[in-house]
Amino acid sequence: MSDTVKHSLLFAFVGLLILMEGATNFAGIFSGSWNSALVILNMGLISAIMALGVNLQWGFAGLFNVGIMGFTALGGLAVVLVSTDPTPGAFAAGGMGILMALVMGALTVVGAVAIYKFMKPGIARTLVLLAVLIAGFFIYRAIFDPSVEAVEAINPALEGNLGGLGLPVLLAWPAGGLLAAGAAWLIGKTALGLRSDYLAIATLGIAEIIISVLKNEDWLSRGVKNVVGLPRPVPYEVDLQNDPSFVERAASFGLDPVEGSTIFVKLGYSILFTLVLLALLWMAQMALRSPWGRMMRAIRDNEVAAEAMGKDVTRRHLQIFVLGSAICGIAGAMMTTLDSQLTPGTYNPLRFTFLIWVMVIVGGSGNNFGAVLGGMLIWFFWIKVEPMGIELIELLTSFLADDNWLKGHLIENASHMRLFTMGLILLLVLRFSPRGLIPEK
Amino acid sequence: MELLNALVAFTNFVGVPAIAYGSQLAIGALGVTLVYSVLRFSNFAHGDTMAFGTMVTILFTWWFQSAGVSFGPLPTALLALPLGIAVTMLLVLITDRTVYRFYREQKAKPVVFVMVSLGVMFMMNGLVRFIIGPGDQRFSDGERFIIKARAFKQMTGLDEGLAIKTSQGITVVTAIVVVALLFWFLNKTRTGKSMRAYSDNEDLALLSGINPERVVMYTWLIVATLATIAGVLYGLDKSFKPFTYFQLLLPIFASAIVGGLGSPIGAIAGGFIIAFSEVTITYAWKKVATYVLPESMAPDGLVQLLSTDYKFAVSFAILIIVLLFKPTGIFKGKSV
Known part of the structure; x- marks a missing residue:
């Protein structure tokens, strides 16, 4: 089986998982709702974009950034600053x-x-x-x-x-990229060129600080009081349901107006996100194949030799660090647009930084398609480990009485198994297949 | 009198809490620094190792409490601490055998180790949340205060009270004992000396017949001890919540780097520097200022430099300043 076929099959597998989520409710794991399938697809697309950004930094240049959460949140802030009145x-x-x-x-x-x-x-x-x-x-x-x-x-x-500038919300996406790029430039200027762990610790810190600024500076984005009802690039469900021509079209697909409109809106997002993903993926692929991409990998593999060839390693690192962070910022802006609210209290490094790392490593660091695959696949499991864990524990404890305290405790806490599972997946991949599902060529 | 009041207020709100917090950070940073100097990577799982050790200690504490065992005026958790340390040692050794040893044999790059420690962090975090849940747990019992504010006022006749919590006293005493033992171990015992030799120059150490696996094992045992002690002290002083322990990573790393990664004295100094800066910069100085300044100059506002929510920003800012001007830290650490 050639590599291309194998990799296409992997993507087809992710597609199949999402289709099954919509079509069946097999074994209590899939929900059988197209709405839920599209929710997973949309966040999967955003995760894929974040993974693409991290892959640029880690896969191309070997930079270890654990501040993804901060850059994502800055993207979210951009939505408020650009699109609200x-x-x-x-x-x-x-x-x-x-x-x-x-x-x-x-x-x-x-x-x-x-x-x-x-x-x-x-x-x-x-x-x-x-x-x-x-x-x-x-x-x-x-x-x-x-x-x-x-x-x-x-x-x-x-x-x-x-408040913001009252501009169209789509403009907020590049603006989010710019904001994140600015922060990345500041942090890269100080921490790049030092030993590799220092960048990790510095980015971990900047992410926490960005979140605490968002939580506390009420004049900027209302802090923990949240900004809700952000403008959307797609129509509202209520408007669609009141539009007779839409109701008629939905009926011709055999859908009632409510379900038809929610699916229509989510599909709208999916199309927008797919376009952004494809554009960024194309750019990342072109960059990888260009002389610039070869130079980056040369620097990654042997800094001393690259320096001897006259390459300014620190400046190139700064460049790619800013670019990768900007992509995370764009993804963050897209996510806030999808939620149509900015809630600084919900940013958690385990979910927004370390999960993205699992995606990149599992997908295949250094390969853009790998990052995209990892993003979609790991996101699906992140959502589904919870029902799977509960199923598993119910199966394991089925011999215990229903009012047994151990059984109750285990089922109650089963949802926390997702962190454990993600860590396990990361360790297993690092140990047995460190190049990931779609390895670098 | 006014000055004395100012001094007491300062000690009560800044001095005592900062010394206790600084001791906790110092013990945590010692663990990070030891892993760094012997195993040569930044251990991102350290905060969650602390959380795990504390969780085991809490579980034993609850068991003791339900069995009616108590430690008089001291918290029962101190009785449970050795058991907590033992279980954490076991976990850490298992982690080393199953996870880290493979990469040591491969001579993997430090950044790969860091990545692996992320995986370990995830698993430990999940384990802790699975066993004890993500919520807040308070487990301190016994006498709450060594000196109560009111008793101090009556004793001295001052307007300002000074309160010292039992947990703060225990923290400082334990920290002194732990640090003394650690330095004695590193400087006087054969194993400690071989650890230092291994950390200074791996090749020479191997040449002189030091068994690297033994050095690594002892390092993990000490790290587990330090992490559990730091975690339990922090939990007694404040409260235990898995996510807070994860967040302690930043001030702990900052302490270790500010002092100089790989230098034990640096870790202690760094811990206190970070703790004092965090507390002084986020403390509202109004009270102290009203005592010191003449009445006409008394401040209107709180005289707080930064709101308490920015305490991470303080450790981070110090970290950045040190990275910019003295990347090896105050006490020359390693900068591989």
Whole structure:
């Protein structure tokens, strides 16, 4: 069996799993609902895009990024900042002040860097540096605090934030990529070029900080009060159900208006996501085959030799780190659009960072198709391990009485088996098939 | 008097909590640093090893409590601690045999080890949540305070009270004992010396007949002990929740790196630096400031530099500053 056939069969297998989710409810694992199949498909497509971004960093360049959650969340923030309507009066009340404070903060940092660079080392430099930083911080807080208070006082039950630009939501996707790229540039500038674990720890930290900023800065995206009802690129179900021509078309497929409209909307998302995925996959493939991609892999395999050939390893690393993070940002924006709400409280590194890693490793690091396959396949299992685990435990404990405390405890906690299973899958793949399902060529 | 009050308020709200938290971080960072210097990778599963050890200790504590065993004024968890350590040692040794040893024999790159430790982290995390559930568990019992705020006020006649929790006292005493024992072990015993030799230069150590598997085994045993102790102390002081322990990874890594990865003294210093910065920067200084400053200059706001939710940002900022200016840390660690 040639490789192409084998790999096509793997993709067909994932397709079959999703079709079975829609068509049957075999063994209590599949739900037999097309809506649920499309939900899994949509998040699977987004996961595939995230895996593509991580594969760019890890598979092409060997960079270990464990801050995917942060870049995803920045993408989500972009949706709020781009697509919601501006809060009336917020900008006049405090928006200017906040912007000025942020500019002041940036100037302080730039000033400090300039002092560090241009003054001679010594006590004088340390003192001036400290003075600039402390003064800058207090000026920043003096402008920032009242402005924030003013913004957050505007209609706090529904708004209390600056709002966005009121642009079409699709524009938020590239914007999310840009925002994530900016953060990646900052972090890459400091941590790249040091030993490989340091990048991991630095990215782990930046992700936590991005989440805590999103949770606490209410003026930005309402913090843990969440932004709900974000605009959508597809029609609303209610509008479709009130549209007689749509009801007629749904009936011709044998669907009632409610089911027809929900499936129609989800299919709309699936088509949009597939288009983005295909475009990014095409670009990643072209990059892999180009001289640039060969250079990246050369750097990955032997940094010293690549440096001897005159390649600027740190700069190339920075470049690919920014690109990969931008893809994660785009995926994050797409996810927030799909949910049509931003809920900073739900970001969890196990789900948004480490699960993506499992996808990349299982799919095959260094191979773009592998990343896509891993994304879809692992997402399916992530959803389905829970019912499978409950089935398994019920089977194992079937000899126990129904009111046995052990049985109750096990069934209650069975859903936590998914983390255990993901870890097991990761370890097994790393040990027995480290190149993944679709290995690098 | 005013100054004395300010000092007491400072000790009560910053000094005592930071010393306790710093000791917990230091013991955690010692574990990370030991794995790093002997096995040469950053162990992402350390937070979850702490969680596992604490969970086992909690289970034994509950068993003791139900059997009516208690430790007088001290928390019962201290009685259960040795059992918790033993079970964690077993788990860690099994993990090493089944998972890490394979990659050691392959001489895999450090980043592969890190990746593998992610898998271990996932499994341990799942195991802990499966056994004890994801919720909050409080398991401290016995006397809650060594000094109560009111008793302190009556004793000294000051306006400000000073409260020291039993858990804080235990933390500091345990930390001193643990660190003393560890340094004695590393510097005086044959096994400790061979561990240091192996960490300094693997080839030379092998040449002089040191058995690497033995060194690795002892390292894991010590790491399991340190992780369980750090986890139980943190849990007694605050509370036990699997996710919080996972999140402790960041300040622990920051402590180890700030001190210098691979340097035990650095890990301790780093732990206290991170703890003191986190607490001082997120503490509302209003109370202390009102005592120290003349009345006309008394502050209106809370005088809090950053809200407490940003405590991760503090450890992270220190981490970045150290990475930028002194990547090997304060006490020259390794920078392979």
